[in-house]
Amino acid sequence: MDKEKPESRIPSAEDEKDFSEEKDDIQSSAADPALSGFRQDIDSIDAQIVSLLAERQHVVGHVAALKKTHNLQVYHPAREEDLISRRRQQAKETGLNPDFIEEIYRTIIRRSRVAQTGSMALKSVRSDGVVLLVGGKGGMGRYFQECFRRAGYQVRILDKENWPEADRLCDGIDLAMVGVPIDVSCEVIRNIGPFMPAKAVLCDITSIKEQPLEEMLKAHAGPVIGLHPLFGPTTSSLDKQIIVATPGRDDGACQWILDQFATWGAVVVRSDAREHDDIMGIVQALRHFATFAFGQFLKRRRISLSRTLEFSSPIYRLELGMVGRLFAQDSSLYSEIIFASEQRRDLLKDYINSLHENLEMLENGNKCLFQMEFQKIAEWFGPFGEQAMRESSFLIDKLIERF
């Protein structure tokens, strides 16, 4: 078999430098004129596609303007699904993979929706509204300040140094939104209470809801609602972002605030404060703590991140990315989430203990026990496992495509 010289080879360590040149030689082979003709064809098709996308954007601009004038909502799921099934059908008829076309169209549609939502950002559901942001100089405070200002609201800021003017700042407001760190949230709510006009809405955006909501109901006799935006101040569009709303008092009088978020593209999920806090213990505190501990261990062992990445499947890259992402953010944000309540700290201690119970299994190399435990958990996860598999496979493809 030695007679056959491999025609295409990957480089071994020694000839890495020659590799690109060799390949270039091959590329400019006998196939060159034909290849270059096909590439010109592809370039010309691509130029037409991009022109059509530009034309499409232009028409979408007209639709957005029309929707704005007539107060129609941007997100129209039925129309989107209809559009996608037509294109899937056309794909089948022309020998294209329908999933591929759907993928392309999900990207196009989202872009179009975000553009329309962007124009809706200028839209106010309460055009003469006055909004007071308490703690307006924090990340989320600045974020909402921008949202409300762009939508034409009159926005006032009450930060630490402005308490002497609280009386004047609260005069005539329609909404006071408290966005301060968790540990001072209840205190700030107590302080703002006496200045609230009777009909104005008091709301907070703390990431726990039970205590702040209780304090708001005590501090203000008028409309009260708790909010928890599940996104950070770096979110570029509110499109499909989730806000949890925990109603306090006089739902009807609070409705315009939820309408405003919906107009900006967000999705409002209702819950009671207790349930919210239980779920967030898992969704935020436990998850962030587990991620923190993973990063802590990587540092302790002085693992070479860059070398592990060279050896990594896309899914590891993604998981390590989640860890890196945490540590690129603000430590005080995470300490507030993790140490928010005793109940939460108990949850985390329970997690550590649960993990600790695996020590013996590792010590004894008890594979059987591991497999039995694994099976039980797999059964408990049920069909979610399959769904997770599908969704994460989709993302892994995206990751391969991009990086």
Add this chain to the structure above:
Amino acid sequence: MDKEKPESRIPSAEDEKDFSEEKDDIQSSAADPALSGFRQDIDSIDAQIVSLLAERQHVVGHVAALKKTHNLQVYHPAREEDLISRRRQQAKETGLNPDFIEEIYRTIIRRSRVAQTGSMALKSVRSDGVVLLVGGKGGMGRYFQECFRRAGYQVRILDKENWPEADRLCDGIDLAMVGVPIDVSCEVIRNIGPFMPAKAVLCDITSIKEQPLEEMLKAHAGPVIGLHPLFGPTTSSLDKQIIVATPGRDDGACQWILDQFATWGAVVVRSDAREHDDIMGIVQALRHFATFAFGQFLKRRRISLSRTLEFSSPIYRLELGMVGRLFAQDSSLYSEIIFASEQRRDLLKDYINSLHENLEMLENGNKCLFQMEFQKIAEWFGPFGEQAMRESSFLIDKLIERF
């Protein structure tokens, strides 16, 4: 302000049922004729775009055929980047967001590359090669059987029951590839050794490399190479998938196998066996174990996964998806990875102990300690944090788009 009735409202719990009808009424408003005209324009543009994509696929088919005939490689990074920068340029000139166009084109290009790689799957670098798969009935065995068969190799299978025929099966082979569970890998290598033709390559695809490689060098005097494919048997395309190669003996004689994987689109990363095993302890064992323990705790606390998902930011959905994904797979695969060596079990015990050291901090509600620790880890992560932030933000956008 009560005079103003909000024009667009999101539903409160009571009127959820009316919502869709109400919206339909609004959609068929005065804006209707104009809106429907614009929608027809959009549909017509979309039909043209999909036609062009079909045409593009047709031309790409010609390119693939040409590349196959002339043995040119599919993946041509310079051409891809050039194509993308032209479309970005056109996007800028026509008022489109260049990132949007790049995103669309990454999807198109990858689809085209996978299609071409699919046609390359039929391409053999050693057209009369004979491959013996030892343990060919496992998941990866069947996967590689399919790859080699489609590429025109003569493939033989040696599974548990075929040992009496080993002599005949090994006669005239060019490659024996051992793909059996970790715990029997070394034994199987010892058994196959005596049957190996002198010039045939012996390789394994075990997910640890140090011991199997040592055993292979002892069992066979000819060419030896260790391989670790970093993907599972459900991978639809080898495009950009990673295979770690740990050279054993006579690199030159093993090269054609790496060439074959490269032809199929995979990326070969070279390493020595020791380094491979150290890194995989982190990339596979630790990560899988941490994920396992997280799922274990969710079950222990009987958390409602579906309710947490309703409340979740896309990143939690993604992280929970990673956990669900693990439990949708084979428990024995993970037990083999986790219990592969004593060194690995020590690593995991160290991880549990590292986590356990945080108990006191939680007990005392010591936020300061947490923040100091967080800062130190963040510094250690260095610029990787920023990069992770960018990459994961991109994926979060994809997730919002899709689900």
